[in-house]
Amino acid sequence: MKRVFRLLAALVLASGVAGCTSISYYAQSLEGHVEIMAARRNVGKLIGDPSTPKALRAKLTSAAAIRRFATDELALPDNSSYRSYVDIGRDNVTYAVFAAPQFSLAPVTWCFPVFGCVPYRGYFSRKSAIESAAELQRRGLDVYVSGVTAYSTLGWFSDPLLSTMLRHDDTYIASLVFHELAHQKIYVNNDSAFNEAFAVSVETSGTRKWLRATGNRAGLRRYEANRKRGADFLALIAKTREELQQVYGSPRSPEQMAAAKDAAFDRLRMRYRQLRDKRWAGYRGYDAWFDSPINNAKLAATAVYGEQVPAFLRLYDLCSGDYPRFYASVRRIAALPATSRAEALKSAATCN
Template identity: 65%
Template sequence: MKRIFFRVIFALGLAAGLSGCIGVSYYAQSLKGHVEIMAARKNVERLVRDDATPEPLRARMRAASAIRQFASDALDLPDNQSYRAYVDIGRDYVTWAVFAAPEFSLVPKVWCFPVFGCVPYRGYFAKQSAVRTAAELERDGFDTHVSGVTAYSTLGWSSDPLLSTMFLRDKTYLAALVFHELAHQRVYINDDTAFNEAFAVAVETTGVRKWLRAAGDEAGLSRYEAGLNRSADFVALVARTKSELAKIYAGPGSAAQKRAAKSAAIDRLRTRYRRMRDRRWSGYRGYDGWFDVPINNAKLAATSVYSDQVPAFIRLFELCSGDYPRFYTAVRRLGRLDRAKRGAALEAATSCE
């Protein structure tokens, strides 16, 4: 499964200023889940030195430590205590994110939180809570999508640990997660998730390339680039369907007619995917899971959060000559613009200054 749905900034509840029963219970579960994880942390260096540490875990910790150091030394990412401790959480996902969108709109529902601003998802440490929230939203007429999350960020408010969920794949996947999450600590603009996520994906992408080249891992770099190409194909495929749906929703017709046209557009998306998978991708099936479960507006809208602005950020990085401090300064400068002007300024950028 691709990276798009595996990273969410998890909005932790800060007790000050909260009101309402639903609000209190939501923030309580957020805080409880995070505190339990923080209490279970084990120092990475001690795990490496401890003779009682199983060799497979020791090897993972050595790799993670080297990746963490590379992030600060080569990518100018924060040199703090984040990702210098480890927690085995004993499950495949650390949180579950709920996305929602109206039945005839691709604009996602947003939730607002103290400190972190507004985001187009709501995160839970218990899957049943996420599923229950999705069901409530569906009763209100929303399309919903629940996605498992392997890592989350507190934006440096606490020392985020490495999680066992971050080691479910190879070292390249781990490096991508660490670089991405630390990027959120370097630059974060309230109330603009698409900007924040695309920026972090750009840091992740350029960082992984640099890390693989530094390691002399040409085979790994080739695999990574092939994965990026498939990701771009997938995003373009989804974008085509979103364009079709936008026309359907804005056009004439009854709710029943729009519902039928929506279903037909999603069927065409699946058909196009199978054709692309079997021909262009030579049978690569890594995205089958995404297509094998229901597809709706919430799921399609969530894709855009992580992908739409990535090419523009990578182009800006190249305009900054691959210099990370200059790139971060340029991104912060864009972040100070009004949100309505920010995306256009990013797309129109012709220099790093």
């Protein structure tokens, strides 16, 4: 999963959290954040510095243009975020730990001051993330650990571009920058599914607009093909989630439920292989996801990012691609009680 680790910085440490484990967790969050913030270097100065490697200069030049596009064309925040750069020297900036009960698809949530409740805990150290996952497993929970390439403090600090964000092509950079800035535009405490789906909708519509504006027709075709495969993947996950919900809601014994759960995951893998080898003509980009263990936590993490995206994109179309109108409409829905928010989004008939 490529998406955001929400910083719990000094304000959290000052909130009087009890327990050594909690204090240790917040301390590593603050330490990791301070390390990144202290290493920031201005993108404009790096581009103009003749000692900057040519490949990095090209990436930063593209990223700077993407950052301007985000403000000028997508009405995203015009601030100092993603106008500095940090080489973090590792594959992921953070690691997100997800958990869910053995027989439930509802993710475990952790609640923090300012940022609300989220369905994961983030760690700057892979070792710490693995240790946390092991402890959750000992409590009988399904767990899933995912590396994260982008970093966001929701605008509380000037978030930098990271070396992890520049490893791929410009389309990837654009999608990350648009996604993370969308979180700064609108963020609803305690509703990760709403927040992530909104950010993905801005990422998707914005990347399409950017590719068209730059005349990158080949890139747009690749992007749309990737989006279609992503939709197919989420449909597979949704079908398995439906099967498991029936299993978990049945009066079966724990042993019977565990066997039915394993059978559902076997069917998921079989359906994926059929999809990959036929409709996708052998595209293997999701093999790693299916080759590693699958459990409730992994399905829950995937659902957070995908389930409400179609409804947001439909609302964007209802707003005729006008970002200020779209954001205003999303804010009105976000202000509704949590129990009616998703339905209001799904049933929206106008951009109002």
